[in-house]
Amino acid sequence: MLNELKNIARDAGAAIMDIYQSDDFDVQKKGDDSPLTKADLAAHNVICDGLRALDTQYPIISEESSDISWEQRKHWCRYWLVDPLDGTKEFIKRNGEFTVNIALIEKGVPIMGVVYAPVLDAMYTGERDRGAFLNGKAISVATKEPDTLRVVGSRSHPSQETIDWLDALGKPYEMVPMGSSLKICLVAEGKADIYPRLGPTCEWDTGAAHAVLSAAGGQVITVAGEPLLYNQKEAYLNPHFIAR
Structure with missing residues (x-):
């Protein structure tokens, strides 16, 4: 299939x-x-x-x-x-x-x-x-966290909330700009370490890349630390999430 x-x-x-x-x-x-x-x-x-x-x-x-x-x-x-x-x-x-x-x-x-x-x-x-x-x-996710986090982010709509969240980590990071679901795929192939999404997305935006990342050894979790799940509620809107 x-x-x-x-x-x-x-x-x-x-x-x-x-x-x-x-x-x-x-x-x-x-x-x-x-x-x-x-x-x-x-x-x-x-x-x-x-x-x-x-x-x-x-x-x-x-x-x-x-x-x-x-x-x-x-x-x-x-x-x-x-x-x-x-x-x-x-x-x-x-x-x-x-x-x-x-x-x-x-x-x-x-x-x-x-x-x-x-x-x-x-x-x-x-x-x-x-x-x-x-x-x-x-492909697989990076197996070792580097001294400087490679953070993939949106090219079209960067979020100030995301920047504030990264600053609160207290760890050096560099941004890797990318569009669409390729952001999650970069984490899956080990070219980025984390993708925090603290802005709106819908379930169809993430489902396929989520499957790729999971199969590559990564995970997508909500900011509360729970697995990101699909078709569990009436609205299609995702909660804020972290792909890592």
Whole structure:
């Protein structure tokens, strides 16, 4: 199934790139004032069609089709969690730091995930008990904490609360700017030590990269120290979290 997910992610990436290389993004504003482009919708359609064609069928929650009642989805044991284009702001800026994200969630835990950055041709995959990979090569989190923490942070929306939290650690650190779910993936491949997210995110923003990080030996916890779980409440908004 993981190989099929990789193929679906590549197909979605190709649909995104067709629009990325054009001059017509058709940028709109969603209800929360976040941007939406033709590429978001094209990738959404490719991914949903691909998942529905699989032999094993699970429900789908996508950022672009998330209007599913809590009464319906709270009973799901397994489901797909999809962000067709994470980093739409990076897409519009044309800096290449955007991703296709597909995760399989089981009882609130991401057990399989694919994060594909089409401009970089970087395919991150992770599966519970089977490890994490970047373009087929095994990756793992850093095994030793350095004297200076490498802290990955948002390129589009840095948070003053995050800066204050880091200063309170009392440890030297350097910032590693990155967009989209690639921030968590950098921790998974050992290129960063920690990603504190003390700002708003939704479950589809993190599910796939969370699966990759877990498979690479890392973890995503809330600031209270509890595991970050999915589909445990009516709202899709994540609590503040630390990926490490």
